[in-house]
Amino acid sequence: MVLALFRKSTIEPPADIEAASLRSDRFRLEREVDWQRLDSIVTALEKNRPRRISDEDLLELPVLYRKTASSLAVARETSLDSATLDYLEALVRRAWFQIYGPRMGLFGWLRRFLGGGWSASVRAIWLDICIALAVMVAGTLVGWLLVDSDERWYYSLVSGGMAGGRTPGADPEMLRESLGTAESADGLGIFAAYLFSNNTGVCIMAFALGFAFGVPTLLLLVYNLSLLGAMYWVFAEAGLGVDFAAWLSVHGTTELGAILLSGAAGLHVGRTMAFPGDRSILAAMRTAGVRAAQVMAGCSIMLIVAGLLEGYVRQLVGDTPARFAIGGTMLLIWVLYFALVPAPRERDT
Amino acid sequence: MSGTSTNAYAAMQAERSKRARMLVTPEGLSLPLTVGSRGARAGALLLDLVILVSSFIALILGFFFVGLGMPDITSTPNASPVVQGILVLVILTFFLSRYGYFLWFELGPRAATPGKRIVGLRVAARDGGRLTAEMVIARNLVRDIEVFVPAFFLLSGGQDAGVFGIAAFVWLAIFVLFPFFNKDALRAGDIVAGTWVVEAKRAKLKEAMSVAPDRKEQYRFGEAELSVYGEHELQVLESVLRQDRKDALREVAEAITGKIGWQLGRGDEREFLEAFYAALRGHLEGNMRFGKRKRDKFS
Numbered sequence: 011m012v013l014a015l016f017r018k019s020t021i022e023p024p025a026d027i028e029a030a031s032l033r034s035d036r037f038r039l040e041r042e043v044d045w046q047r048l049d050s051i052v053t054a055l056e057k058n059r060p061r062r063i064s065d066e067d068l069l070e071l072p073v074l075y076r077k078t079a080s081s082l083a084v085a086r087e088t089s090l091d092s093a094t095l096d097y098l099e100a101l102v103r104r105a106w107f108q109i110y111g112p113r114m115g116l117f118g119w120l121r122r123f124l125g126g127g128w129s130a131s132v133r134a135i136w137l138d139i140c141i142a143l144a145v146m147v148a149g150t151l152v153g154w155l156l157v158d159s160d161e162r163w164y165y166s167l168v169s170g171g172m173a174g175g176r177t178p179g180a181d182p183e184m185l186r187e188s189l190g191t192a193e194s195a196d197g198l199g200i201f202a203a204y205l206f207s208n209n210t211g212v213c214i215m216a217f218a219l220g221f222a223f224g225v226p227t228l229l230l231l232v233y234n235l236s237l238l239g240a241m242y243w244v245f246a247e248a249g250l251g252v253d254f255a256a257w258l259s260v261h262g263t264t265e266l267g268a269i270l271l272s273g274a275a276g277l278h279v280g281r282t283m284a285f286p287g288d289r290s291i292l293a294a295m296r297t298a299g300v301r302a303a304q305v306m307a308g309c310s311i312m313l314i315v316a317g318l319l320e321g322y323v324r325q326l327v328g329d330t331p332a333r334f335a336i337g338g339t340m341l342l343i344w345v346l347y348f349a350l351v352p353a354p355r356e357r358d359t
Numbered sequence: 360m361s362g363t364s365t366n367a368y369a370a371m372q373a374e375r376s377k378r379a380r381m382l383v384t385p386e387g388l389s390l391p392l393t394v395g396s397r398g399a400r401a402g403a404l405l406l407d408l409v410i411l412v413s414s415f416i417a418l419i420l421g422f423f424f425v426g427l428g429m430p431d432i433t434s435t436p437n438a439s440p441v442v443q444g445i446l447v448l449v450i451l452t453f454f455l456s457r458y459g460y461f462l463w464f465e466l467g468p469r470a471a472t473p474g475k476r477i478v479g480l481r482v483a484a485r486d487g488g489r490l491t492a493e494m495v496i497a498r499n500l501v502r503d504i505e506v507f508v509p510a511f512f513l514l515s516g517g518q519d520a521g522v523f524g525i526a527a528f529v530w531l532a533i534f535v536l537f538p539f540f541n542k543d544a545l546r547a548g549d550i551v552a553g554t555w556v557v558e559a560k561r562a563k564l565k566e567a568m569s570v571a572p573d574r575k576e577q578y579r580f581g582e583a584e585l586s587v588y589g590e591h592e593l594q595v596l597e598s599v600l601r602q603d604r605k606d607a608l609r610e611v612a613e614a615i616t617g618k619i620g621w622q623l624g625r626g627d628e629r630e631f632l633e634a635f636y637a638a639l640r641g642h643l644e645g646n647m648r649f650g651k652r653k654r655d656k657f658s
Contacts, residue, residue, distance in 0.1 A: 030567055030569045031569045031573045031575070031637055031641070032568075032569040032637060032640055032641055032644065033641075033644070034640070034644050035567045035568065035569040038567055039567055042564065045564065046564065049564075055468055056468050056469050057468075058467060058468050076386065079384065079386050079388050080386075082388065083388055087647065088644060088647060088648065089644065090590055090593055090594070090640050090643055090644055090647070091567070091568060091597070091640070092594045092597055092598075093564075093565040093568075093597065093601065094564070094565075094567075096562050097562040097563065097564045097565070099390065099391060099562075100560060100561060100562035101562070102384075102388070102390060103390050103392070103559070104559070104561070106384055106390060107470070107481070107483065107559070108468065110384075110488075110489050119492040203446075203447045203450040203451055203454075204450055206454070207450055207451070207453065207454035210454065210458075211503075214458070214500055214503050215503070215504065215508070217500055217501075218500060218501045218503050218504035218505075218508075219504065221501060221504070221534075221547050221551060279551055292485075292550065292553070293553075295550055295551055295553075296485075296486075296550075296551075296552065296553030298551075299494075299497040299550075299551030299552050299553065300491065300493040300494055300497055300552065300553065301493075302497065302551075303493045303494070303496040303497035303500065303552070304493055304496075306496065306497075306500055307493075307496050
């Protein structure tokens with residue numbers, strides 16, 4: 011009894027085709043076995059267990075699919091058995107989704123993505139990257155100039171919890187300490203994981219907000235970068251400008267790069283929505299959305315790297331030139347990767 | 360059949376046909392697709408959120424009980440590497456459940472999260488092409504602003520924050536209500552990714568109808584009697600026969616005999632209806648081969 015549950019159910023041919031009085035039912039009974047064979051193959055594919063399909067069945071799959079599709083076409087014109095028609099429609103639809111479904115698994119996609127798909131998409135949105143970069147630089151300048159003109163701006167930009175004592179006129183020693191290192195690697199893993207999930211949230215927001223013609227994305231970039239500008243002003247006042255830049259560059263070149271790319275991706279979608287060009291707005295957005303999604307998938311990789319750099323390396327390396335060296339190397343690696351890795355060859359999948 | 364139930368049925372059919380779309384396969388076969396209803400999609404999302412939240416709570420509880428076993432967890436919270444590892448895991452799990460859950464399942468061969476699978480939906484490319492990984496990524500990244508940000512906003516009481524709160528509320532409502540403003544029930548993520556959500560119900564092959572014993576000899580129906588009904592009535596009769604409920608059989612048999620002027624003995628309903636079904640289907644299918652179709656009894 012229990013064994014019967016686990017045994018592969020076998021498809022039995024219908025008992026007596028000639029017993030059916032209607033011609034359309036005989037048509038159905040004659041082909042039923044093929045349909046059920048296709049059904050079991052499709053079910054195995056849907057359950058992601060292609061190993062369960064025998065070689066024989068796999069070779070027959072295209073034939074079975076075409077047979078069933080043609081059965082459906084014939085049945086539509088000759089049969090009024092709605093249960094059979096419903097079954098065939100559902101079966102052909104399921105088989106169609108499997109046969110014309112994605113041919114590439116997650117790992118195949120990842121290989122292609124890292125081997126050029128990502129850098130090609132990044133290059134394709136160069137204009138948006140330039141715009142986002144200009145906006146980010148402007149945001150930093152705005153933050154700096156605002157705080158420079160009136161220190162009270164600092165408190166309205168940076169919330170107390172985030173500032174953590176790093177306020178205008180703070181003791182330079184205290185500021186220097188905040189740029190220092192931790193004694194050991196204890197607890198840094200948590201810090202890195204927290205930073206990663208937090209920063210990815212910001213990036214995804216920057217992208218998702220691009221849907222509204224990109225305006226909120228730009229606002230988000232200006233706001234976040236004005237925080238940076240304001241913070242930099244505080245450290246520069248205390249004569250720690252270079253140290254702060256070094257402290258920031260360890261992870262900042264990667265993290266700000268990721269924010270830049272996700273902002274640009276959001277902007278790309280928003281810009282396409284506003285100016286779809288010759289194509290329909292839906293078609294244009296689809297292309298832009300898929301391209302932007304590639305860039306975004308890459309951003310999460312950059313953010314993992316940034317989280318590790320921020321959580322571990324920055325807290326363990328305290329030397330200013332060494333910090334600059336690490337940050338500069340990371341920047342160089344990213345720029346070279348995006349600029350040089352060629353697009354993958356288009357395969358006829 | 361009473362008037363109200365007929366109306367309800369007709370309304371349901373009309374609603375369904377509004378969601379019906381045609382997709383032409385490379386074989387030149389047109390396949391009907393039904394766009395998932397907004398209600399079903401909302402239900403699927405709720406199911407997914409319930410699964411996510413409950414498994415997250417279970418995980419936290421699991422960690423909690425593991426943590427209880429350790430004596431000095433409260434005294435030196437940062438010293439133990441095990442506790443650290445657990446905290447890293449919790450943060451990463453929370454992150455993954457927010458972004459990874461939908462991605463992982465929609466990238467699978469069924470292109471549906473467990474919630475979608477339960478209500479019989481799947482994601483498909485709108486142009487009939489294949490669904491690519493980029494599409495799934497794009498539609499799920501935008502989900503963040505459509506589902507999670509509004510949810511956190513409401514939970515944190517953001518709508519009480521004066522003018523800014525109201526503006527944010529309206530702004531988020533645009534995303535949440537987006538599917539109500541287009542005929543394919545596309546949400547913002549679907550538009551960006553070029554996808555849509557369609558019904559993917561599985562159907563079981565039911566028994567053939569005419570293998571029941573042939574009663575052509577006992578019941579002879581003439582041309583006039585068979586031309587009373589059309590295809591729609593035939594399908595209703597088919598569903599009545601497949602459901603096989605006594606009172607429904609009786610009611611339908613009486614309606615038919617009344618219409619064609621026959622008298623029927625008690626207890627013969629199923630036999631009569633089977634014979635009538637076979638004869639009517641044979642008649643209609645015969646005409647069909649000559650290109651004559653009769654949609655329903657009025658045509």
